[in-house]
Amino acid sequence: MGRNQILGARGEDLVAVLLEGRGYQIIERNWRIKDGEIDLVAISDANILVFIEVKTRTSSAFGHPLEAITKEKAHRLQKLALAWLVLHHKWGNEYRIDCAAVTIPTGSDFEIDYREAVL
């Protein structure tokens, strides 16, 4: 695993812990098909399916992590979510797509900017 992959996995772990703390149940991690990957899939405390995209950075020198989600990427996330629903026969379930920005600066505490239903 390269440096960025390690960083990304750490970010996803941190978000998973945060969500579990909120009463969410993580049901899938790094679900991958040929069109792309969903970082986390969870069922919320209100029984809603939640797809989560996690962006992890060590600093915001190159802009806010969530700015990396362009229109095209947002569109792909929506398609992936629908693909997950179809493949898992959950078509018709209530769902939403969240994004989390994790900043892990070297030598100091991490920070999570979690935004619900952004797409």
Add this chain to the structure above:
Amino acid sequence: MGLALTSTVSLTGLVGNLIDVEVDISQGLPGFTLLGLPDAALSESKERVRAAITNSGESWSNRKVTVSLSPAWLPKSGSSFDLPIAIALLMAQGFLPNLIEPKTVFLGELSLDGSLRAVRGVLPAVLAAAKFGADRVMVPAANYLEAKCVPGIEVIAVSNLRDATSFLRTGVQEDFLIQSHPDPAVRSHLDLCDVAGQHIARNALEIAAIGGHHLFFIGPPGTGKTMLAERIPSILPPLSLSAILEVTAIHSVAGTLAQRDLLSALPPFVAPHHTTTSVAMIGGGSGAIKPGATSIAHEGVLFIDEAPECARGVLDSLRQPLESGSVTISRAIGSVTYPAKFLLVLAANPCPCGRFSGRGRGCTCSQQSIRRYLQRLSGPLLDRIDIRVFVEPPSRAEMASEELGESSEVVRERVTLAREVAALRFAGEAWNLNSQIPPGHLRKRYCARKSAMNFLHMELDKERLSARGFHKVLRVAWSLADSRGHTIPDESDVITAYQYREGMELFH
């Protein structure tokens, strides 16, 4: 997450519209959406505002930012929205107090480092802000003097975004550099005393200035047609206060304010080249509709040299402003009316080679080509021109004479006096210049003495004068009477006016 509102003014021509700039910051992916029909320059505002905010030590919201400019149906253009957007953004994030009172209008373009750049059209925008009841206006320091011309509104000038935010937080205005304009009292440096000889043309100039008559100079090259025309503003009375504001507003929108003293009372002089297009003449352009030469010459002089060389459509496009004193330009984004009341001065060579004068020695043009040359000027346009004079080359004696001609100041005093006389006579009428007397009134209330009228009727009988020519002669005769101190034009005034129709034979 946050909502804020600021105000600015968007110009359509000279008319300002109050625009509400609403900023909403909401949960979502970082993004910036600008609503409300922005043009290209305004759409780029996003990048300028962002860089200016971060470079001014403020923080940029990594949220979903929606900026709405309302009324939403009105197409908006220009870069003066940068400042109101930036301020509203900072307010929506809670970095600035949300300000409702006093009602403030913001104008200004931001550069990437956060400093404020001057924008066009500040004077009409501030006039509109005052009209809509704003208490104060915040403008770039470079536009301070221009904004200051408007009474009844507090002007806050700032040189960068940092000063703007610190003013809104503390109410303390930072020092700024005033970009001074030249002293408005300075008159045109061109003076009529520079012109050698040319007594007939000088008199014609004076009469044209008194009555607001349009002029046509015909003469060989190098005889001083341009010199004479350039000096008309120096003999016109200074502009009234309302005219000064109007003229300055037009120049502000046209972006030609730097070429003029701010609040100058000197009537403008505009000399478009004869290859000019009708859009440059009347106004237009893509995006914002800009005023053309006719409006920039408002309350002043529009001089067209080598008039027969102009494309015919260009000269004929002058007919609407000559008729109504304004131009209305309609484009897809809307329709704009600019004032365009000017004294038209046309100049032409008598023939294509330019040497036809006096006895016509040296002229190589055929009779036909001479006729065709001046016939390029359309009849309806020439109808609007009351005075037509030949400008002959000055004689040897005139050139050798060391005596200077009359100075502009002396002539201007006479013109001002004569205009006052005319204004008294026209008190209660819809016009105030002799050139504007309607034909019906010329035959009744404003006719000349009996003997003078007899002379004109005789010329009519002999078919040497058309009905239209009859009215023109009478109008010029009134200006002559005013300059000579006659209460009613007498025979000598009418005969002189009749002579200001030289060169008729060239047109027929």
